Amino acid sequence: MKFRQLFKNFIVLVFSFALFSAAAVAADSVKTTQRSFVKLAEGIYSIRHKDAPDTFPQGNTTVIIGDREVLVVDSCYLPSSAREDIAQIKEWTNKPVRYLVNTHWHYDHTMGNGVYWEAFPFLTIIAHSETAKQSANYNPGWFERFPRRADAMRKILTDGKDNNGKVLSDGEKKEYEDAIKGLEPVQAEFKTLVDRTPNFTFDSELTINLGNREVQIKHLGRGNTKGDAVVYLPKEKILIAGDLIVHPVPYLFGGYPSDFIKTLNNLKQLDFQTIVPGHGEILRGQAGKDYIDLLTGFTSAVITEVGKQINLIGNGQRNLEPVRQAVQKNLDVSAWRQKFAGNDKDNQDFFDTTYAGLITAAHAEVWGQ
Amino acid sequence: MIIKTSKVVKTEIIGVFLLPLAIILFLTTASISQITPKNPDFEVQKITKDIYAVIRKEPPSLWFNPNTVFIIGKKDVTVVDSNISSEYTREVLAELRKLTAKPVRYVINTHWHEDHIIGNRVYREAFPNVEFIGHKSTSVDLPTIGAANRKGSLENGRGFVERLKTQIKKGENLAGQKLTEEERLGYSSDIRLIESYLAEAPNFQIILPDILVENRLELNDGKRRIEILFLGRAHTGADLVVHLPKEKILASGDLIVSPVPLVGSTSYPLEYGATLENLLKLNARVIIPGHGAVLRDASYVKLMIRLLNSLKQQTESAVGRGENLEQMRKSVNLEEFRKLFAGDSQHKSFVFQNYVFLPATAAAFRQLTEKK
Numbered sequence: 001m002k003f004r005q006l007f008k009n010f011i012v013l014v015f016s017f018a019l020f021s022a023a024a025v026a027a028d029s030v031k032t033t034q035r036s037f038v039k040l041a042e043g044i045y046s047i048r049h050k051d052a053p054d055t056f057p058q059g060n061t062t063v064i065i066g067d068r069e070v071l072v073v074d075s076c077y078l079p080s081s082a083r084e085d086i087a088q089i090k091e092w093t094n095k096p097v098r099y100l101v102n103t104h105w106h107y108d109h110t111m112g113n114g115v116y117w118e119a120f121p122f123l124t125i126i127a128h129s130e131t132a133k134q135s136a137n138y139n140p141g142w143f144e145r146f147p148r149r150a151d152a153m154r155k156i157l158t159d160g161k162d163n164n165g166k167v168l169s170d171g172e173k174k175e176y177e178d179a180i181k182g183l184e185p186v187q188a189e190f191k192t193l194v195d196r197t198p199n200f201t202f203d204s205e206l207t208i209n210l211g212n213r214e215v216q217i218k219h220l221g222r223g224n225t226k227g228d229a230v231v232y233l234p235k236e237k238i239l240i241a242g243d244l245i246v247h248p249v250p251y252l253f254g255g256y257p258s259d260f261i262k263t264l265n266n267l268k269q270l271d272f273q274t275i276v277p278g279h280g281e282i283l284r285g286q287a288g289k290d291y292i293d294l295l296t297g298f299t300s301a302v303i304t305e306v307g308k309q310i311n312l313i314g315n316g317q318r319n320l321e322p323v324r325q326a327v328q329k330n331l332d333v334s335a336w337r338q339k340f341a342g343n344d345k346d347n348q349d350f351f352d353t354t355y356a357g358l359i360t361a362a363h364a365e366v367w368g369q
Numbered sequence: 370m371i372i373k374t375s376k377v378v379k380t381e382i383i384g385v386f387l388l389p390l391a392i393i394l395f396l397t398t399a400s401i402s403q404i405t406p407k408n409p410d411f412e413v414q415k416i417t418k419d420i421y422a423v424i425r426k427e428p429p430s431l432w433f434n435p436n437t438v439f440i441i442g443k444k445d446v447t448v449v450d451s452n453i454s455s456e457y458t459r460e461v462l463a464e465l466r467k468l469t470a471k472p473v474r475y476v477i478n479t480h481w482h483e484d485h486i487i488g489n490r491v492y493r494e495a496f497p498n499v500e501f502i503g504h505k506s507t508s509v510d511l512p513t514i515g516a517a518n519r520k521g522s523l524e525n526g527r528g529f530v531e532r533l534k535t536q537i538k539k540g541e542n543l544a545g546q547k548l549t550e551e552e553r554l555g556y557s558s559d560i561r562l563i564e565s566y567l568a569e570a571p572n573f574q575i576i577l578p579d580i581l582v583e584n585r586l587e588l589n590d591g592k593r594r595i596e597i598l599f600l601g602r603a604h605t606g607a608d609l610v611v612h613l614p615k616e617k618i619l620a621s622g623d624l625i626v627s628p629v630p631l632v633g634s635t636s637y638p639l640e641y642g643a644t645l646e647n648l649l650k651l652n653a654r655v656i657i658p659g660h661g662a663v664l665r666d667a668s669y670v671k672l673m674i675r676l677l678n679s680l681k682q683q684t685e686s687a688v689g690r691g692e693n694l695e696q697m698r699k700s701v702n703l704e705e706f707r708k709l710f711a712g713d714s715q716h717k718s719f720v721f722q723n724y725v726f727l728p729a730t731a732a733a734f735r736q737l738t739e740k741k
Binding site: 098122203205206207209210 | 500579583585587590
């Protein structure tokens with residue numbers, strides 16, 4: 001059971017993340033080619049990272065500086081990127097990083113933990129209790145699984161379609177070839193890194209005062225993973241959402257689609273002006289609320305259609321492919337595709353990937369995997 | 370943009386006094402601590418490997434100083450509760466220093482009552498990297514209810530010390546009866562605690578917890594899991610317990626106080642019993658109470674639950690009959706429990722009256738009438 005779950009998560013990450021195509025115009029949640037940062041308020045910065053050489057994306061990192069100490073949200077993926085972030089933080093402030101929050105266990109948000117641990121001796125790594133469990137289960141073996149990653153990617157290339165049955169476009173094929181080439185330098189980076197999983201876990205809410213700056217860490221329900229944490233700054237009205245919100249093209253593969261809708265509704269109750277997504281571009285003002293509505297609208301339409309098709313076709317894992325085909329045939333998602341992905345071909349490819357992943361997840365919820 | 374700041378930590382300063390007064394009182398303390406016998410008012414007990422409890426030896430009376438727990442981890446130490454004054458916390462810290470050279474990383478304040486929190490500053494001075502953990506409502510209750518309580522203590526403390534001294538001299542207790550030896554020891558202890566508290570007052574600083582827990586927080590110190598749990602409202606609205614699931618040890622804060630329970634005026638008597646039921650479900654082998662001796666079975670907690678259930682049931686009936694607080698205090702009968710907790714002791718009966726009967730009936734009345 002454990003192996004199956006582990007394998008599923010591994011597959012979700014490998015097959016779904018590492019296939020973004022290379023066009024320069026692609027949206028930032030699809031492909032990030034440049035490192036950059038944004039100042040959100042005095043002492044609050046959000047950093048975006050260039051994708052790793054194996055095309056793996058890197059989660060956004062947010063830096064929150066108080067009068068006394070610093071809290072960082074997500075440590076990204078590559079140790080070299082985390083080191084760059086720390087050098088940047090030290091330019092912004094001489095206060096120590098005392099807290100590192102992992103919004104969820106995925107490698108692209110947590111593999112830099114060890115770098116922070118080495119740089120700041122009094123670091124506390126915080127996560128939801130489920131995230132801590134999952135990190136302890138999955139993260140330490142990541143490097144050893146690299147050969148398997150390469151094999152899995154080669155198989156996808158040979159088959160010409162991913163594990164959701166989606167036929168690869170030419171751009172995606174090239175992306176897989178690049179990813180396979182990039183594995184070696186990435187693996188080399190991880191050789192000396194000591195893995196660090198969270199040592200401080202919470203269930204529903206934790207509030208931390210960094211010195212005149214209150215930071216709330218909340219679990220508002222399952223969504224992208226079992227233990228999604230969001231970080232909320234009540235005074236500054238900033239919400240750091242982890243991968244519950246990825247913008248402009250969301251991550252909807254894996255996860256718990258029905259709970260995702262509830263969790264997003266909880267999220268919407270918070271009084272925020274700015275959303276920092278787990279990947280991609282920052283949302284400001286009404287745009288954040290509108291984007292949440294778009295996410296819940298799309299997810300809920302897909303869940304409903306999946307339910308309808310399961311009633312017609314039948315339940316069980318072997319019916320996944322017939323159900324998927326029927327859903328894709330009956331549900332017109334072109335308006336959503338346009339809203340999320342615009343006219344860019346790579347964004348649209350990625351939208352189709354996330355859509356196929358959402359069907360798999362919604363189907364899995366019904367047959368009770 | 371580099372902001373230059375010293376490593377000295379800014380703390381929330383509550384209550385600022387004029388400097389000359391501070392100096393005068395400081396000198397007074399110095400002379401008091403010289404007269405106070407060096408024999409410490411506590412005992413360090415080893416509970417199991419790397420877990421120690423500092424058990425206070427002050428007799429049960431009207432003022433309190435809490436037990437401390439040291440949890441020694443792989444590279445640092447977690448401490449449960451500081452003391453009623455920096456002076457006492459320094460003594461406790463000196464004991465920790467004899468046990469380990471590792472730094473204190475976290476101090477957990479089981480609730481916001483000042484006797485558990487004033488000594489925080491000693492840990493911050495000794496360990497600039499220490500973090501304080503408390504319940505979420507601490508940051509609301511301490512600056513409001515806590516500040517009001519403090520004002521009372523500061524205004525009346527000196528007068529109360531004089532009164533206790535007079536009673537001792539006269540050989541009479543506060544009710545005018547002949548002073549027993551137990552009462553004399555209790556009053557003497559109260560005098561020492563109040564004086565230490567008042568000595569702190571001129572440069573009073575309370576460091577509020579930086580990490581606020583809503584219901585559960587777990588940390589791993591490299592040797593064990595440390596669970597910090599909110600089990601429900603009871604002694605205050607902010608009671609945290611510290612549970613070590615591997616060792617089956619529980620630091621209960623003032624949810625449990627022995628030999629006489631401490632329900633107190635900022636309590637929630639209607640929920641207290643249920644909260645203790647939750648506590649028993651943890652199945653701890655050893656319970657280190659907020660005040661009093663270490664418990665190694667559930668019998669005392671069960672007795673407290675009986676008391677609180679009886680109180681709940683009686684006060685609910687009284688309010689149901691339309692009684693006011695004064696009438697309720699006549700109809701509610703806790704005599705059975707007074708005997709069980711205080712026995713024949715005049716002094717413990719007085720403590721029971723002042724920390725169980727009177728505040729618990731008032732708090733229950735408040736809860737019951739608020740609901741309506």
